[in-house]
Amino acid sequence: xxxxxxxxxxxxxxxxxxxxxxxxxxxxxxxxxxxxxxxxxxxxxxxxxxxxxxxxxxxxxxxxxxxxxxxxxxxxxxxxxxxxxxxxxxxxxxxxxxxxxxxxxxxxxxxxxxxxxxxxxxxxxxxxxx
Amino acid sequence: xxxxxxxxxxxxxxxxxxxxxxxxxxxxxxxxxxxxxxxxxxxxxxxxxxxxxxxxxxxxxxxxxxxxxxxxxxxxxxxxxxxxxxxxxxxxxxxxxxxxxxxxxxxxxxxxxxxxxxxxxxxxxxxxxx
Amino acid sequence: xxxxxxxxxxxxxxxxxxxxxxxxxxxxxxxxxxxxxxxxxxxxxxxxxxxxxxxxxxxxxxxxxxxxxxxxxxxxxxxxxxxxxxxxxxxxxxxxxxxxxxxxxxxxxxxxxxxxxxxxxxxxxxxxxx
Amino acid sequence: xxxxxxxxxxxxxxxxxxxxxxxxxxxxxxxxxxxxxxxxxxxxxxxxxxxxxxxxxxxxxxxxxxxxxxxxxxxxxxxxxxxxxxxxxxxxxxxxxxxxxxxxxxxxxxxxxxxxxxxxxxxxxxxxxx
DNA sequence: GTGGTCTAGACCACC
DNA sequence: GTGGTCTAGACCACA
Numbered sequence: 219x220x221x222x223x224x225x226x227x228x229x230x231x232x233x234x235x236x237x238x239x240x241x242x243x244x245x246x247x248x249x250x251x252x253x254x255x256x257x258x259x260x261x262x263x264x265x266x267x268x269x270x271x272x273x274x275x276x277x278x279x280x281x282x283x284x285x286x287x288x289x290x291x292x293x294x295x296x297x298x299x300x301x302x303x304x305x306x307x308x309x310x311x312x313x314x315x316x317x318x319x320x321x322x323x324x325x326x327x328x329x330x331x332x333x334x335x336x337x338x339x340x341x342x343x344x345x346x347x348x
Numbered sequence: 349x350x351x352x353x354x355x356x357x358x359x360x361x362x363x364x365x366x367x368x369x370x371x372x373x374x375x376x377x378x379x380x381x382x383x384x385x386x387x388x389x390x391x392x393x394x395x396x397x398x399x400x401x402x403x404x405x406x407x408x409x410x411x412x413x414x415x416x417x418x419x420x421x422x423x424x425x426x427x428x429x430x431x432x433x434x435x436x437x438x439x440x441x442x443x444x445x446x447x448x449x450x451x452x453x454x455x456x457x458x459x460x461x462x463x464x465x466x467x468x469x470x471x472x473x474x475x476x477x478x
Numbered sequence: 479x480x481x482x483x484x485x486x487x488x489x490x491x492x493x494x495x496x497x498x499x500x501x502x503x504x505x506x507x508x509x510x511x512x513x514x515x516x517x518x519x520x521x522x523x524x525x526x527x528x529x530x531x532x533x534x535x536x537x538x539x540x541x542x543x544x545x546x547x548x549x550x551x552x553x554x555x556x557x558x559x560x561x562x563x564x565x566x567x568x569x570x571x572x573x574x575x576x577x578x579x580x581x582x583x584x585x586x587x588x589x590x591x592x593x594x595x596x597x598x599x600x601x602x603x604x605x606x607x608x
Numbered sequence: 609x610x611x612x613x614x615x616x617x618x619x620x621x622x623x624x625x626x627x628x629x630x631x632x633x634x635x636x637x638x639x640x641x642x643x644x645x646x647x648x649x650x651x652x653x654x655x656x657x658x659x660x661x662x663x664x665x666x667x668x669x670x671x672x673x674x675x676x677x678x679x680x681x682x683x684x685x686x687x688x689x690x691x692x693x694x695x696x697x698x699x700x701x702x703x704x705x706x707x708x709x710x711x712x713x714x715x716x717x718x719x720x721x722x723x724x725x726x727x728x729x730x731x732x733x734x735x736x737x738x
Numbered sequence: 739g740t741g742g743t744c745t746a747g748a749c750c751a752c753c
Numbered sequence: 754g755t756g757g758t759c760t761a762g763a764c765c766a767c768a
Binding site for chain 5: 486487488522523524525526529543544545546
């Protein structure tokens, strides 16, 4: 967690959890780490983890079984994808296009960098498998 | 100015000024509007404009002559481009790639949307010329 | 704080903080007083303290943890010394030499006054220890 | 003149005039440059030069003959020395000593640097004579 | 006219 | 509790 980032820590934690779910590291109905454990792992105040979990419950990404712990919601992946896609197409992409134009960056360069990204990404996955 | 945006107003003003410089509407050594004038134009408190100008001075995008006013720095365009490119390549682009991967969005779709963006952008410029 | 000094109050506060750090009264990673607390202690407006802290953050003398407070940066002492030495050798010392020459003041007199300064300084420290 | 310096321009001009007098480049009863001429030479607004001259008149460093111009006062050198010495001993020197102490700079180093300064100063004067 | 500083007081998000 | 932002209004020095 980055304590000096402009993004709130509880949102950083929520993103951390969402990434775990999107990459299927945590699957639907899986039990996710307890508030205390995650707080220790991420070196933050348990209240802050609690707030992130509450936020994710509200979004129906996770749910809580009293006395048992928090679990990944059945359609967590769909919900997260929905939110992120909206953010992506309505905010990030227009901003990207504006930058390409103002900074005189060609679309070709983006394509090349994306290809490189894919290659290094695949390579890393292969290494992890071995 | 967007008063409900999460981004601070003074940063929005700074971006507003940078855009004026990048599009060459304001050129190096030009005098830019006084704190009070811009405050009236943008309907904000003069202190808020002052804060934006202070921030831009620190970044060496503008400079101040005692009692005369603020002026566009000689290499303002280079400085702004530098900052924005760094932000673009180090944050926005990796974020884009990560999104494409996690959200299962094809690169082709981005390309189509960019072409559409360019068309509507050109169209608008032609309308402004007339 | 000296309200009639030509030097801005927020800069006086910044100097106050730097002196605390240089004398090791506040050490690296220590939490420094909150904006509101220092404002009460120094009898100034919290905004003024905030401005001093912003300035020091920009200089990387202190840093901020979200919701926790401001802390002395790891190399604060080095940073401050660097700035002050630069100011000293590039401005103050040439100014001193120019004065000695134009005002016909002998270097010996400076030496005598410095010895007296050291004596009174030591004396005061001894008194504080007791 | 430095338009971005914290010191007011009219004070910079006043210092400029005082230096000329202290170095005896301009002698008592000499006519000094007209407001217009000095304004052109220093690339500033004539009003600003006027303000500097008014300030120096008030200090009895220069005086004005109506329709003729400004002249160096008989005891200009004494007056200037007086002011500067006061500033020197009451402000600059204590500040210097405090810096030496906090920055751990030995007095010996100052002495060496002063000797070097004198040598280069003499050398330059010899060159100017030739 | 220009910027620069300061105050008082408010509201907000965050930990 | 912490900082961060904004407003309204004041005063000052400077060109």
